[in-house]
Amino acid sequence: MTKFKFMIAALVLIGLSAAGQEATQQAVPASQTTNVANGVSVVATGTPTTMDALIDRIIQREHALMAMLNGHTPLVETYLQDVKMDPVMGISPRADHYFLGKMDLGATVERRDFLSKDSSMESSMLGGITRLFKFEYHPMGFSWMIFADRENFDKEHYDFQYVRREFLGNVRCLLFEVKPKPKSGNGRFEGRIWVEDQDFNIVRLNGTFVPRPRNAYFFHMDSWRLNVVPGFWVPAYVYSEEGDFSYGAKENKVAFKAQTRLWSYQLGKDDRNSELTEMLVDSSVKDDSPATQDYSPLQAQRQWQQQAEDNVLERLQKAGLLAPAGDIDKVLETVANNLLITNNVELPRPVRARVMLTSPLETFSVGNTIVVSRGLLDVLPDEACLAMVISHELGHIVLGHNTGSKYGFSDRMVFSDQATYRNMGFSHSPQEEDQADQKALDLLKNSPYSPKLDSAGLFLKQLVDRSQGLTALLTPHLGNSFTDDKGVVRRMAALMNSSPALEPNKLSQVAALPLGGRVRLNPWDNHVELIKAAPVAIITARDKMPFEVTPFFPRLTRYGMAEDQSASATSPDATPTKDQGGPN
Numbered sequence: 001m002t003k004f005k006f007m008i009a010a011l012v013l014i015g016l017s018a019a020g021q022e023a024t025q026q027a028v029p030a031s032q033t034t035n036v037a038n039g040v041s042v043v044a045t046g047t048p049t050t051m052d053a054l055i056d057r058i059i060q061r062e063h064a065l066m067a068m069l070n071g072h073t074p075l076v077e078t079y080l081q082d083v084k085m086d087p088v089m090g091i092s093p094r095a096d097h098y099f100l101g102k103m104d105l106g107a108t109v110e111r112r113d114f115l116s117k118d119s120s121m122e123s124s125m126l127g128g129i130t131r132l133f134k135f136e137y138h139p140m141g142f143s144w145m146i147f148a149d150r151e152n153f154d155k156e157h158y159d160f161q162y163v164r165r166e167f168l169g170n171v172r173c174l175l176f177e178v179k180p181k182p183k184s185g186n187g188r189f190e191g192r193i194w195v196e197d198q199d200f201n202i203v204r205l206n207g208t209f210v211p212r213p214r215n216a217y218f219f220h221m222d223s224w225r226l227n228v229v230p231g232f233w234v235p236a237y238v239y240s241e242e243g244d245f246s247y248g249a250k251e252n253k254v255a256f257k258a259q260t261r262l263w264s265y266q267l268g269k270d271d272r273n274s275e276l277t278e279m280l281v282d283s284s285v286k287d288d289s290p291a292t293q294d295y296s297p298l299q300a301q302r303q304w305q306q307q308a309e310d311n312v313l314e315r316l317q318k319a320g321l322l323a324p325a326g327d328i329d330k331v332l333e334t335v336a337n338n339l340l341i342t343n344n345v346e347l348p349r350p351v352r353a354r355v356m357l358t359s360p361l362e363t364f365s366v367g368n369t370i371v372v373s374r375g376l377l378d379v380l381p382d383e384a385c386l387a388m389v390i391s392h393e394l395g396h397i398v399l400g401h402n403t404g405s406k407y408g409f410s411d412r413m414v415f416s417d418q419a420t421y422r423n424m425g426f427s428h429s430p431q432e433e434d435q436a437d438q439k440a441l442d443l444l445k446n447s448p449y450s451p452k453l454d455s456a457g458l459f460l461k462q463l464v465d466r467s468q469g470l471t472a473l474l475t476p477h478l479g480n481s482f483t484d485d486k487g488v489v490r491r492m493a494a495l496m497n498s499s500p501a502l503e504p505n506k507l508s509q510v511a512a513l514p515l516g517g518r519v520r521l522n523p524w525d526n527h528v529e530l531i532k533a534a535p536v537a538i539i540t541a542r543d544k545m546p547f548e549v550t551p552f553f554p555r556l557t558r559y560g561m562a563e564d565q566s567a568s569a570t571s572p573d574a575t576p577t578k579d580q581g582g583p584n
């Protein structure tokens with residue numbers, strides 16, 4: 001077998017230097033065809049006929065994925081809740097941590113550093129990251145859980161045992177047990193992999209890393225990939241959990257649940273230099289609509305604010321922090337317009353809305369654009385709660401709080417992506433916050449949401465109930481928080497006065513949702529859409545999980561297969577497009 005593999009490698013080399021791909025394909029059996037781009041073996045077609053050849057293919061596809069992702073620098077966000085046992089609500093957050101960084105998928109990951117240096121969870125888990133967006137270090141801990149083994153995923157180091165076929169979502173998979181061979185070194189993957197049965201890419205990994213060196217932790221992980229580019233399944237979600245709350249279990253030194261999300265692969269492809277944005281051209285002045293009159297000073301002022309608003313949105317989108325304009329924006333804009341129309345408020349420019357891609361619960365507005373974080377959209381139980389969130393920002397807009405005029409200067413958009421939070425901020429003074437709240441209450445009172453505001457008040461009560469353990473989730477990075485600097489929920493607090501009491505045991509009362517339930521994010525191009533999940537009956541108070549981290553279970557579909565198409569839909573194109581060097 002070794003000799004056979006060597007021969008193929010030799011043939012590929014000959015094929016490259018002589019007649020190219022065609023010669024290669026003639027020279028090797030169909031099941032072993034290898035296309036070569038940029039010196040990297042990227043894809044093989046044909047179906048392996050033996051288990052041995054199949055495992056070779058899985059390994060080859062895994063290496064092809066690493067090669068394809070080389071040079072991409074996705075954002076990686078980990079939100080972690082330390083958990084405790086609550087007698088009513090079950091396992092609940094007691095403290096939380098938030099990390100956001102950029103991962104260089106071209107760099108070698110020093111796996112040994114993972115939680116080995118420091119006993120403190122926070123710093124060691126990060127391999128040294130101490131601040132948000134501090135990119136000097138690789139976000140070690142959770143980032144390398146996207147691969148089973150970056151260096152030695154091969155038959156020399158691992159045994160593969162076929163278990164069975166299994167569907168994950170719409171995708172038929174082969175399930176394998178993977179075990180490191182004896183004496184193959186520390187920190188090897190042990191667990192199960194799901195491999196889709198057309199191209200034999202790994203779509204899910206579930207397990208941990210063994211053996212554990214002294215003074216080191218390896219967490220358990222459930223790592224999911226999505227087929228968001230032709231031919232490749234890209235790492236998107238990692239769920240980790242530690243701790244044992246079963247009766248009689250020994251003390252939990254480490255007990256947490258964590259969600260890691262990766263996105264912005266496509267944008268991240270840019271090289272370091274182009275991370276510094278070019279000067280942005282004012283997009284609000286269009287050539288094809290010539291002004292028939294000169295601008296008055298007030299109009300000039302508004303044009304300037306429009307320019308500032310456009311600059312900010314463009315810059316945030318380029319940093320991977322803002323989703324491209326999409327359908328969710330329309331939902332948010334409809335709510336905003338419902339509030340404006342029923343209050344007879346006419347604004348000189350239309351209100352727009354966008355989704356920020358991060359988890360912390362925050363909103364801000366820049367000019368006439370309201371921005372709501374993905375994490376906040378996730379946990380809002382209904383439209384009245386959304387109206388409560390939007391009305392506050394609308395308050396700022398109506399009261400003219402959002403001057404933001406300094407961003408009208410293009411040079412203020414020139415900074416590296418990781419410096420975004422240091423260079424931009426849209427928070428308001430406590431006085432303006434109170435004024436916006438007051439205006440928001442007026443807007444809500446006259447709106448169709450007026451009779452439904454009980455749920456908004458309940459949402460805030462749930463936030464009060466949980467706020468002590470959710471400091472990281474409640475820390476905004478661009479806007480204002482729901483809480484004041486003492487951690488007291490302040491935003492729209494008046495709504496709590498008239499709302500019913502929070503009753504954890506009342507199953508019909510769902511004040512806030514778990515994280516991750518509403519917004520689906522395409523990790524490649526950052527598009528967002530609303531998740532269509534059927535409502536699931538709540539059986540116990542522990543099912544409510546307000547603001548909590550849960551495992552991921554994305555419904556997998558193949559690339560190009562529309563959301564609700566059945567299995568009879570056109571077979572997806574399984575082969576990479578164009579240059580086979582992978583999408584750019």
Ligand SMILES: [Zn+2]
Pocket residue numbers: 392393396428432433436480
């Ligand atoms: Zn505000």
